[in-house]
Every structure is written in structure tokens, then in C-alpha cells.
Amino acid sequence: MDTYQYKYGDRPLEGYTIQRAAGRGGFGEVYYAISDSGRQVALKVIQSYEQIELRGISQCMNLKSPHLVTVFDVKHNDQGKPFVIMEYVSGPSLADLLKEAPGGLGSQKAAFFLREIGKGLSFLHECGIVHRDLKPGNIFYENGYVKIGDYGLTKAISTSHHVSHTITVGTVHYMAPEIGAGRYDRSIDIYAMGVLLYEMLTGQVPFLGSSPAEILMKHMTAAPDLANIEEPFARVIRKALAKDPAERYGSVQEMVEDVFGTEHVRNSVSQFASEELSVVAEHIAQKIRGAQPKDGMGL
Template structure:
């Protein structure tokens, strides 16, 4: 007999897409018939007459990433003519305006210039097969989910801080420029040869007033999330906010420090119904002075999650109080 909680936990590793009920129930009036749309063709061996696809590197919620050889760079003698190439998966490419959503990811991420955020090169469309694609730096190294599988007991503080601080720097920087990630999870963070990279802003969007003309994923009729890292308000249909990114990253940090998801790999809605937040305790590898900030970031209710990425970063950068400081705190308390 299968365990429904285990099945739920396994499903929560995947990014989930679903049409919201409001979009299904509400009829849409059209002023004129739609023009038939030609489906994108199969991915060719060479995209845009320039990028020869060598192998698949990974598949995400709506896209696939390949290792590709830039034939133009190779022609000019570049000894490392390799790039990563991201295009929409065949299923997702069938959606109207899907290419516009891929461009939105490019426009958002291209705004960011940070050593811990993946670097994008360009956005192009292969007119022959009607496939849009992004070229970006080719990263080598394990993702955090691979690291977690090798360290089931979590990471010691020194190793933990060397991952968490750059990751918080990347998110705080993104938020400072009005860019929300939308799908923070261990598989979207890589420990590259030259440092950590946060990548895959495919479900991200700008804050209000930033890039106002940019096409975006309409979450009122098309919801997208990875259940075990999605904040409760997202699961209940609220728009993506910086606070939702903070919740997701707090789950990742807890997992890195303890080896286990804070809420048994369940969604926030399931965990709140079971009152699992009452059982939360500081992971042994996490310094005591970091715990109050992380505990706040793990709050189910957005109103109680009153800390941002910069606040979390400050808490993790702060040195542990010395013996005298601890004694003074106890005396004054």
C-alpha cells in the first residue's frame, strides 16, 4: 500500500502548473476569430545557424537546457566555444505567446549583473523552426539538491555559510533591482567552479513599476510553483511577492543546515493544517544567533514573515556573540 504523504513529497520536487479555477470558469469574449497558429517545429541540430546542440543538460518546469557549441566563436579560434542554451520544452512551446514568456525571463535576468547570478548572453529566434532560445554561460558543478543527497545530515556551519551568504547576496541583489525569482529551490542553485550561481528565473516577474511593458506569466489564470517551496499565499492564489521568495529560500537554508525539509517535504498548506510549525527547532549546525531570523522567514502567514532577503543576509553575516555579550544579555534580560 502506497503512503500518500510519501507520494505527495515526491510530487513536491516538481514545478507544478495548473489553470486556476477562475480562468476555467470565466468565459472569454473574442472580438474576432483567432488566426491559426503554426506549431513550432522539432529542435534542429543547429539553432539560429550558429549553435550546434550537443546534449541535454536538464529539464525544468517549462524549459530545457542544452550544452551547445557556438560555431561562430569556434570559427574564430575560441578554445572554449561552449554555451548553455535554453529553449521551451516541446509541450510548453505550444502555448500562445510562450516565446514572449521566454523573452521575459531573458529581460529580467539580463538586468542582473552579479557574480552569483547566472550570466545571460542573448535571446534569439530560429525562424525556420519558430523556436525562441536564450544563450547563457555554461556552468559546471553540482546543484544543491545533488549536494543534499550526499550530505543527509546537513552541512557544518563553515560550509553552510559559504553557500548561504552568496545565495542571500544574489537574492537581495535581485530584489533590490525589482526582480523576483519565483521558483527558488535547491535544483536552481549551482556550485560552479568559480562560485555559486542562482539561475532559472523562468517563473519570475518584475515588481510593480519595473519593466512595465514586459510580458509576464499571468498567475491569476495560470499558476506555477514547486509545492514544497511555495509560500502559503501563492498556493491560495495571491500574486508572487518578495516575501514568497524569502519563504522558499528559508526552506532551502533549513534543508542545507539540517539535511531535512522544515515541514517533512510537504506544502505550506498541508504543513499548516498539521501545525508542523509548532515542531520547528533550530538545526544543530545553525548558530543560535541566526535562528530567530530564519524562523521568521519560515512563517506560514505573510504578515508574520516580516523579514526580507537583506535582513536574512545581515543575520547570517553577523558574527556570533562572544561570551561577555551573552552574559550581558542574560543579565539585562
């Protein structure tokens, strides 16, 4: 069983009491906590980095969209450790859903998720924010809504440490070729959307390798295998994964519209019952909560 730094009843940050561990990410551990005023929150403990650039994340605080996991605040405890205080989402991540569907989600659910992720990502881009680390573990489903999390955090940490985003922060399977050269405009998020669409349809990412360097090289030189992917998805993925950013879609909305411009996709998604997905999501969420360490109380 995984060992987490904090247990039920701990108060690592003034004003918040840990209820249980909620998972681990690239930046550290996440906990379900209750504030002294009774608000349910997610506390993300930034473990791997001693500093966090507060200015880098301040523009991401309290953005109002049902398609974003709200970032309420960033605070340091008495020992100087940074905590990100976020909206608590009880539903599973897209990574959890994919784990339950090794062969992919199917074209109907993939198109639904693409459209809903696109709403949150378009909102971020309109606010001048590039996500930089879009991946299944940062996308959540709850009560009919798809929410994007961890936006702004990658930039805040990279800026703070003047480090390359390429290996230190982020996931190589979703990285656009130009990231190695330090380019971070919205086209890298569109590239990541192409990878996500491929993974949702097939159950695996387009480029695999035995090391980060090998995977990054494939992002720069290899073409994705689209032989078993139907249209319009194959065409859309090919364009989103173009090596040259100028050849990709100019916006997330343009990419989504290219998929939904096909009548059979529109008809399929219009018949999609989110209640069915909610039942699956709740089953997965309960399974995940049941697997978490239970300290002090059966939560």
C-alpha cells in the same frame, strides 16, 4: 538512460551546435552548446510551453553579477520554439550537493551558502526582480562562486499563459503560503530562503506530503519542526517561514545579518575553505557529466 530531444552535432537553433545534454528542469531540457563564434553556452529548450513572454524576461538579460547565471538572450528557431541562451556553469547545483549529503551540509557550509545566495538574491531584488522559484536546482557552485539561475523565467511563462504559478510552474516544497492567492513580492523569496536553510541543515525540506495540495496546506497551517536545529538557525528559519509575510525579514540582507550576527557562525564561516568545496563540486560535476548520454563524442 534518459532520452533527450537533441544529440551531439544537432543545430536546433541557428548559430549554436549541441555538445551534450546537461539536464532537465521544470521548463524543459538544458544542453551544453557552442556558438559559431566559439562561446560556451547553456541552451534551455522551453518544451512545456508554446509561448514565452519576451518582455517578461528582457529585464533579466545581461544582468552583471558574479552571483547570477547570466541570461544572454531568448530566441525562437524556425519552428517557433523558444530557447533561452545562458551562461554555461560547469559546477554542480545545490541539489546535486545535497544529494551527496543526505544528512545536510552542516552549519558551516549552510551559512556560507546562505550568505552567497543572499548576494545574488539581494541584487535581483534591487533590480526589482522577484525570483519566484528559488530552489536547490536553481543554485550552482563554481570556482568559489554561488550563482542563481532561472530568475525571470517563471514570471515570463506565467504571464504568457495567465496561469497559476502554484502548481504549473515552480516547486511546491519552497512556496510561500500567499502564492496561492497570487502574491509575488520579495517576501516569497525570503520564505524560500528559509526552506533552503532548513534543507541545507537537515537534508530535507520542512514540509512533506503525498500530494502538492497536502504540501501547500502544510505551508499554510503547519509549523516547521526545529527541535534538532541549533541557534541562531532555528530562530532565523522560524522568522523566514512566518505565515504572515509582514512577520518575515524585510530584506534578504536582514536575514543573512541575523545569522552572521552570532559570533560562532562568523568565526566558523571565516575558517571555511572554499577550495575544499571546489574539490567536492568538481567530483560531483564529473560524475554528472559521466552519467549524461554521450552522442557522437565522449564529452
